[in-house]
Amino acid sequence: MVYRNAPQQHLSLYQFLLLAGRRIKPLQQVHAQIILSGKTSSLPLLTKLITSACAAEAIIYTRQLLFSIPNPDSFLFSSLIKTSTKHNYPVDSLIFYRHMLVCNAEWSNHAFTAVIKACANLSALGLGRIIHCHVIVSGYGVDLFVQAALVSFYSKCNELGVAQKVFDEMPQRTLVAWNSMISGYEQNGLADKAITLFYKMRDSGVEFDSVTLVSVLSACSQLGDLSLGCWIHEYIRSNLHVNTTIATSLINMYGRCGDVIKAREVFNSLNQQNVVTWTSMISTYGMNGYGKKAMEIFHLMKLHGPPPNSITFIAVLSACAHGGLVSEGQLAYTSMIQDYKLVPKMEHHVSMVDMLGRAGLLNKAYQHIQDMNHVKPGAAIWTAMLGACKMHKNVNLGVIAADNLLAIEPQHPGHYVLISNIYAMAGQMDRVEMIRNVMIRKGLKKQVGYATIEVDHKTYLFTMGDKSHPETVAIYRYLDELMERCREVGYTPASESVMHELEEEERVYALRYHSEKIALAFGLLKTGHGSIIRIVKNLRVCEDCHIAIKFISVVTKRKIVVRDKLRFHHFENGICSCLDYW
DNA sequence: ATAGGGTTAG
Structure with a gap:
């Protein structure tokens, strides 16, 4: 409690910390000042310092700092765990959690929610289960915040049954818990369950918010449930402020329900577009086969919008692939690398191969695969190539694609039909027979349409x-x-x-x-x-x-x-x- | 004086 005796001194150091913000050099200078003025036991100062260092993404310095602090308290630990989770250092979050255990610091719901979220980000089911045990032993099993975090954690680990159980056992279901459960179903592709739960939420009189609706709109997109989507749009119009997140969900919902005109209306009604809304609009047109419209929007974006990012280019290239716009796609690809300094990733390559392949430029598509630097062609690349070979009846390249695909994903049931079709086309009936036998042996069936x-x-x-x-x-x-x-x-x-x-x-x-x-x-x-x-x-x-x-x-x-x-x-x-x- | 659970594009 030394700091209470000399508030002036500490106030200025604290102000220096505030001034330093997230810049690492100034933070280290204040750190030196703290040591020089002998305030190394002032936990509020050190907490601010260490969370700033973590937020500045100087993670090694952050670790060193923690191990230099003699008696970190519960508050410092939970702040640090929270910040490290937030800035995407989930492993460090777990390391700090373990250190907290070693130091025997008192637990808090803040520390637990953050470390559970770290496990969720890592999909670390086993670790999360252990922490869940720790939660119960420490008496935090009844905490509503911790329970909501657990619902979200189990959902992200695809353990929806357990998530539902935690949710069902909550004495009081908070808005956040409902949202976690609904988004859990939606993210796991169980859109109908998400929607059923939403109706239940509405009937039980819990007020929902825009976060709930973002998840439900995604569920509507999955199912093509345009009527619920429209109902939500009406509800939003009369009850909620339309922020960019909810607008993006609406554009996406209309786009994926095939109502391009409504999607565009939402897009036009926005006062402020960001890179996400622009990208959604491009992908809506692309997905619906309106390649020219997609390129029009892309052009407008380059004139009036924020710089396109890597995902924008996936939407653009995919729109070109589905719209048969080969030269436009090739120009966009070059521009992405030269003008925007973006490194093409697997998805960009898939769209390029898809685009060239569909257009019948099979040799160019194959050349593109061979020219991919530093990226090993994944299954999606060979699937695109194989599909194009089948479409244009090119047996030689088709067999090459099939061989590569089989080598990468020998177990994938979705590939077998396409692969056996190409072998059949090549007259390699022994291989057709082999694939068929593999399918039967592994019990793989064609997906039911x-x-x-x-x-x-x-x-x-x-x-x-x-x-x-x-x-x-x-x-x-x-x-x-x-x-x-x-x-x-x-x-x-x-x-x-x-x-x-x-x-x-x-x-x-x-x-x-x-x-x-x-x-x-x-x-x-x-x-x-x-x-x-x-x-x-x-x-x-x-x-x-x-x-x-x-x-x-x-x-x-x-x-x-x-x-x-x-x-x-x-x-x-x-x-x-x-x-x-x- | 110290931080703050859930959601957003292909």
């Missing part, structure tokens, strides 16, 4: 050849009739896109009753003439369905929007926004 459609605020799900719907007979009869009308105006089934091992008869059946066709027939039967049909498909839409839907848009005179695994297809008058380029 399904399509969903929303009618009267209710979502219906169909799988291939689905007969579970009570009106199945009517749906199939209508679908058959529809396909007959399409045939009359020139449609012929493209059966080669079905997996080769099916018998011919099965192929035709499989094509005719693909989930997206059933969902589409159901939607056309159930909705009025002017409305847009919106379908979400979990896999990529197949070639035959793509052709068929173009014809269906003609014979029914309807607008049809299909979101597949990668992008959107807007069908109207026999034309798709992807220009058959996907």
Whole structure:
């Protein structure tokens, strides 16, 4: 308690600390002053010094400082753990936690929440479990802050069951706990559970905030749930201030639900755009196949917006890949490196290979892979290459891509169909057989395709050849009739896109009753003439369905929007926004 | 005098 006797002296040292801010040299000068004036036991001073050093990201100096302090107290430890977690030094956060244990300092909910968050950032499930035990033994198991941190931690470690259990056992569920649980489901791809929980939250009378809605909007994007998304937009308009975060979520939601016009409206309504809102708008256009529009926005951004970052260029290159804008994409790629000094990462290379490959420039795509400096081509690169080889029927390069893909991810079930297709094309039936055997041996099945459609605020799900719907007979009869009308105006089934091992008869059946066709027939039967049909498909839409839907848009005179695994297809008058380029 | 749990783009 020495410092109470000489407040003047300390005040000036403290002011020096404030002046030093996060600059490391001035901080070290004040440190010297502290030593010279003999105030090395003033914990408030040392706490400010050490957290400033940590915030200045001088982590080695921070560690040295801690070990030079004779009796750090609980406050110093929890501040330090908090700051190190916040500045992305989770390992140091754990080291400080251990040091806190050794020093036998008193625990606090602040120290626990921070160290749990550090474990969450590391996805360190085992360590987090141990700390959870420590929490309970220290009597902090009942603390609402610590419980919320645990919910978030278990969610980030994909342990949603445990997260839910901690959440359920909370005597009082705080807003933050609800938000953690909802975002936990959303981040783990369980969008329907996130939405169910949101309704529960609303019904239990807990006030939600913009953080809740950001997660729920993401869940809407995943499911293509445009009606809940619109409801949230209305709610925000009348109750909340639209900040850039929530605006980004709205743009993204509309974009991923295929409503480009609404996305643009939100974008235009913003007073202040940042790099994230610009990037979202570019990627919305790109994802929906409007490559030219995406480039228009990119151009506006370069004129009036902040400098594009690495993620902006992923959006730009991907828009070029999906829009067939090869020379524009190549220019953007060069500009990224030369004008913006950004180093291309794996995702940029994937988009480049995708872009060149789709355009049929297979040798250039292969050359790009070989020219990648310091980056080892990952599975995504070879998948893009393989897809392009299949599209343009280049067997030689296709086999090279397939071999590389098999070498990198031999276990991945999603690759087998594509790989065996290319070997079949190359006439290497022994390898086709081998791949098939591997699939059977490992119990790997083709991912089950399904399509969903929303009618009267209710979502219906169909799988291939689905007969579970009570009106199945009517749906199939209508679908058959529809396909007959399409045939009359020139449609012929493209059966080669079905997996080769099916018998011919099965192929035709499989094509005719693909989930997206059933969902589409159901939607056309159930909705009025002017409305847009919106379908979400979990896999990529197949070639035959793509052709068929173009014809269906003609014979029914309807607008049809299909979101597949990668992008959107807007069908109207026999034309798709992807220009058959996907 | 010392810090402050959850959320944001491909």
